[in-house]
Amino acid sequence: MSADTSLRILLAGVGGQGVLTGARVIGEAALAAGLPVRIGQLHGMSQRGGSVEATVVIGPGRTAFVGAGACDCLLALEPLEALRASARLKPGAQVWLNTATLVPATLGALGRPYPSLPQIEQALAARGARVHSLDASALAARAGAARAVSPVMLGVLVGAGRLPVSERQFEQAMRDFTPPRVLETTLRAWRLGIDASMQQSGKEAERA
Amino acid sequence: MNAQAPGRQDPLLAEAGRTLLYLGNEAVVRGALEAGVRFACGYPGTPSSEITDSFARLAQRTGVAFEYSVNEKIALEMAFAASLAGARSIVAMKHLGLTYAGDPLTTIPYIGVNAGMVIVSAADPSCRTSPNEQDQRYLGPFVHMPVIEPAGAQQALEMTRAAFQLSEQCRLPVLLRPTTRVCHTRAPVTVGELRPGAVAGFTRDPRRYIPMPANAVRMRAELEQRMAAAEAATRSPLFRDARGEGRVGVLAFGAAAAVCEDVLSELGARVRLLWLGVAHPLPQDWLLEQLRGLDELWVIEELSPSSRMPSPPCATATAWAPASAASAAASCPPCSSTSRRCCCGPWRRWLRARFPRRSPPGRRSRRARPCCAPSVRTGRRSLPRARRWAKRHCFFNDIGCYTLGCGQPLESGDALLSMGAGFTLAAGAARVTGQKTVGFMGDSTFFHSGMPALLNAIKEDVNMVAVILDNDVTAMTGFQESPLVEVSDGCITRRADIVEVVRALGARHVERVDPEDLSRAITVFREAWQRPGLSVIVSEHPCPVFAQRAGAHPGKRTVFAIDTERCKHCGRESCGQRCSQGIARGYERAMVRARAQESGAQGPVPPVAACASACPLFLCVQGYSAHIAAGRYADALELIMDGLPLPDAVCRVCHRPCEDVCVRAQTDAPVAINDLKRFVVEWADRQPEFPHRATREPDHGRSVAVVGAGPAGLAAAHELRVRGYRVRLLDAAAEPGGLLRYGIPAYRLPREALARDVRRVLELGIQFEGGRRLGRDFSIDELLEGHDAVVLAIGAGKPLRAKVPGKGPVQLDALSFLRDEGQRLQGPAVVVGGGNSAVDAARSALRRGASQVSIVCLEARDAMPAIAGEIHEAELEGVSLRTSSRLVRLTPEGVDVVGVRALKPGASSPSDYADVEGATCQLPAAHLLWAIGQIPDPEALDHAPGLRWQDARLQVDTQTGQTAMPRVFAAGDLAPGEQTVTGAIALGRRAAWGLDRSLRGDVADKRMPPPHPAKRKVTGRPGVLRADCARRAAPPERAAAERTGDFGETTGVLTEQQARLEAQRCTICGNCGNCNACIELFGCPAFVQEGAAVRIDPAVCTGCGVCAHFCPTGAIHAVSIEEGP
Known part of the structure; x- marks a missing residue:
């Protein structure tokens, strides 16, 4: 039994944002690259509007389980969902945070405030995570479909070079697992994500 | 998930040897196909639904006979019948379903199977989608059948394939029990050969197939032999395995074992993992053999400690080896999934040294999915009515998508038990309390087990309303067909309707309603409520989510859209400025909304109230008026100071263009807007700490x-x-x-x-x-x-002066006069100009010793740029006005003045005026103060x-x-x-x-300035007048005679009572700038905020209609859109 080398990715979002498909595409790309991979998805009651999360574990092992303090990469499609997942972050984990919020019905109805973005970013940073915030929803809208938040975030992940999968392999997986009707916009959104990620890392490098 | 493009080969039919990512559920299906299954059936239920759904999709191509059975009992009997008839069969359901089928289940092993029969009963540890987390491994010893547990997708395939053989070897049904984690984890699976199965046919043998007492006793004895055969047939590494080396052992089953293996591997622990894929019968000999090499054994289990059940097959505590193992195992908590709890108790203590400490995740607001409006069948605009009803009556809900109606905002459920219990609970409660009750049930649940429940209520004519919600499909689990409806390629074919069924059962009062026809629905409900005895209401409307996903109308799709006329989003698109106050901030926001809506009922509402359009700062006057009326002054202050950094000054000196355009003036007098502002600001100044603090961006160094x-x-x-x-x-x-x-x-x-x-x-x-x-x-x-x-x-x-011939009084500029507060005057003074500086200079001159003061200006009285109130106050103090006049000559005594008339409306420069012949007069003046402007x-x-x-x-x-x-x-x-x-x-x-x-x-555009005046449109239309409409409030003024002696402030502040009454005079004539209910109350990803406006993205909208339900202004409605290929 050897030390752990797996890459544990957690995708957290809201039903309808494309969390499950996103996880599937990462998984298929990894499989195509010949890597051991597992995808876990939590759904059921969490249809549209409910919390949805999916995990992708690339590396040897049997489960797709990402427990407390085990997550290497968090793709948060919604800020509150990022907060919900914060306990799972490994110190030094990378978080890509879509800053566009979707306020849960229960929160509004109970009159409780939605935590502010800086609060959420701080909470994530307090876990030792490196937070990269961006408005993926705006990029998705720019690509032509607000629904394409997930492809944007996938692009960000690919652009950040965090996956052991080449861009070409990933693109093939996108092509294989996206319905042809939305393929063009999905790929456009994905590329915008890659660009945003490149720009962001450029800026961060500059600042450093 | 069917993300593959159409036309591509179905991944479940991939050729042998390929490796694909399968869900655990898909692997089960592939395993069955590789075993040559001939019959598949089941009842959908999370987490098992993908099994039946996959069979439904593949049935035609594979030749496997498939059905969604009416309920699990029937499904189990169908699969058994298929097995008796010599066809390998599989039946799938969730854990609850198998206990529902308990009657046939307990007898099937007695009779025994012919062709292999596999029962898939998906477990749900942690109750993710179920009301309980029953441990079905107990069913093994209870009904005498093998129970096997796959740990992952590959094993799910191999175990399913092997299970048919196992079933035939021991002539028992085999219970395959994947858990949610296995069902819904996608992992690489290498597939084997697909095999067409055969059907041997049924051979008569009453001694074997009829468990009458004499036969049953014999069968019971045979069961022991069959279980022994099962034990012998599960000796392969597929069902048990030992991995790793060490003196410490860990024993775990199925999915729990997979988690253990990963955790131990992460830790690099030297531990011997005893992996069991079979929960019953336990391989006793193998276990004893394994235990010999161990000092300590940890038993890690999900749900309950079934492996330590004392009888019949399990070893005794001593045989389990070291005492520490038994005690350690005993202290594992008997609940929930391994992933969460495996690190509890002594196990955690044992691992603690190597496990870094984690703080538990904080509690977060749940993000519950609200119920569809149409699925609740109350119609969109009936929410308030439905809520009032819900408060007064007892509702018994059932299992289905409408269960979500128990949550906010409908809260339409008081109790929930099991499939079909909506009617029985309602009936039982009605019989003992004598009160009328309501039971809800969906179409699929009605056929599953609601029919006997309804029949029971009909028999006793129970005083209740039974509501059957028919949306064509089994919506909760993924739009499967129901007994009266066939779903194929997204098209629905109805065979009969529920009303006929209910009538046939003997119900006398049956009504059919479409909830979209709200008025009729209400009438029907009311009648049913008032009529004694049982009434059945069948509420029919197709599931809009399904209709949209399936493309029920090819090329067309129903989505929801926002009617911008009715939407009460902020109407300030031109600037993108929005107040930051959320809807949850208080009921007065709701009041603004409600009243804006009320006035909207009289016709289109201007997006921005007239006052705000006229205000150079675009302040949301109706917003802060509403706050003041509600007594929430801090919120009012926030609205004011969001756009106005100098409130103390402006609430005193503003020229009040807002009051000039106030629509209230059409009724009596404009709202005293500036006095309201002043009231709030003075209130804030009195607070121990000033209640507003500007939120500042962090310094960026520029x-x-x-x-x-x-x-x-x-x-x-x-x-x-x-x-x-x-x-x-x-x-x-x-x-x-x-x-x-x-x-x-x-x-x-x-x-x-x-x-x-x-x-x-x-x-x-x-x-x-x-x-x-x-x-x-x-x-x-x-x-x-x-x-x-x-x-x-x-x-x-640089002050301006006009050239006037002659020599006379001392000439001064008004501004320098005002600036030099020590300067005193003697004798009469004349001020030239019609603006505020002129009035200020005149009133100051009185206070600084001038014996009498006149103002000379070109404008007529009502065209003077100065604030009307100020002019009035000046007159009260003794300033005399010579309006429509100009200076023509300076004389030693004073000035000569001639009357003028404007040559055109809106005259602004001196050349726009002409002298009126003969209208001259003289004014005495020792001082001449110029206040005609400055550049x-x-x-x-x-x-x-x-x-x-x-x-x-x-x-x-x-x-x-x-x-x-x-x-x-x-x-x-x-x-x-x-x-x-x-x-x-x-x-x-x-x-x-x-x-x-x-x-x-x-x-920079995150914060926009007030919109450019050129982009404003001031539209006034009457708003809503309140019944208790008060007269305009006036703040206290010091008496004119008293105040000219000093420079003390002349105008006071409204009292709190005055202010609140005055605020209520606002007619809220504009749209409320800040509804946002759709964004803030309902987090649907289809909502897009564009500038200040809200839009629904039709590409994302599923047409569920929940938003229409939430919208407080009724602005969201369904539209049909064309869909491209």
């Missing part, structure tokens, strides 16, 4: 110099500081305030009030330098060297030749305030625009935004 600390300069400095700039504020005068300090007398604006405003601005971290004159002490170029940009707001310092002093800017001038003002970009020098911006009287205090503040904010935009780009 710095700006603002020249001039008048209203425009202060506003620009404030705005830039808020935007994260380092700001240096310079002024020629010693103290900041500019015109506010030196041009407005203290009886109107007490110095303390101004000081409060200035202090609040400077407290943000603005560096003020007084006594520094531009052009004398420093130049623009010097400033540009040390700063990123410069804002010029030096005002108009910027070009001398101060002589040193900057880069600046351009136009019409005596600096030439600037009217949008951004940028001058001809790119890094220099101008605001206030220096720039063209409205020359009022409020107008200057607006220009200051605009220049700050323009500057920010030029330095930081689009980021």
